[in-house]
Amino acid sequence: MLKQGVELTLSRGLEQWLWFLGLDVCHPSGNLLVKYGLKKFKSLNNKGSSRYQSEQNGDLIDLHSFFVGIYPNSSDGFIFIRARNRCFLYTAKYPPWPGDYPEEYMFTPDTKDLTNRFHSAAALFLEWLEDYELWIEQSYGFKYRESCYEAYHLKWQPPSEGRDWFSSFLRYPFKTKPVKPVSAHMRLL
Secondary structure (H helix, E strand, C coil): CCCCCHHHHHHHHHHHHHHHHHHHHCCCCCCHHHHHCCEEECCCCCCCCCEEEEEECCEEEEECCCEEEEEECCCCEEEEEHHHCEEEEECCCCCCECCECCHHHEECCCCHHHHHHHHHHHHHHHHHHHHHHHHHHHHHCHHHHHHHHHHCCCCCCCHHHHHHHHHHHHHCCCCCCCCCCCCCCCCCC
């Protein structure tokens, strides 16, 4: 089983990364997701922002301001839903619509089997994310992502430390420890 708090740490990291994605879309040189090769389109129900998809090694990468996920042809998928601040194992053969998630295909990693399946699916997404972030750094320099981080109000971890944590979870899921975010998720009024 994952150490207590690891799934929440993963969720907070992906929440911060969604912020980065939003800035990548509005980059002064043009939409970085499109430059990286993702296809941009509006969702049929037109909820929220544009949607971006790319097929990589038979896996469908799916990015939207409401959620991010990966849906492999031959195994389980993975989805992070921002409004729930939660990651799930996703077993449907089709991607969800923004804001409409089929509950019967979403599972939390609460058994050994589900945890192993969850990690395998999450690892596919994190491998894609690792490649994307490497491309961002090589193309726009590490200071670009640092500026994205500085503009974010719910800081999780600085970009290099966040990438290190994702890499640790990807490679050593049962040894990876949760980290406390730099900024609390909710501020007291």
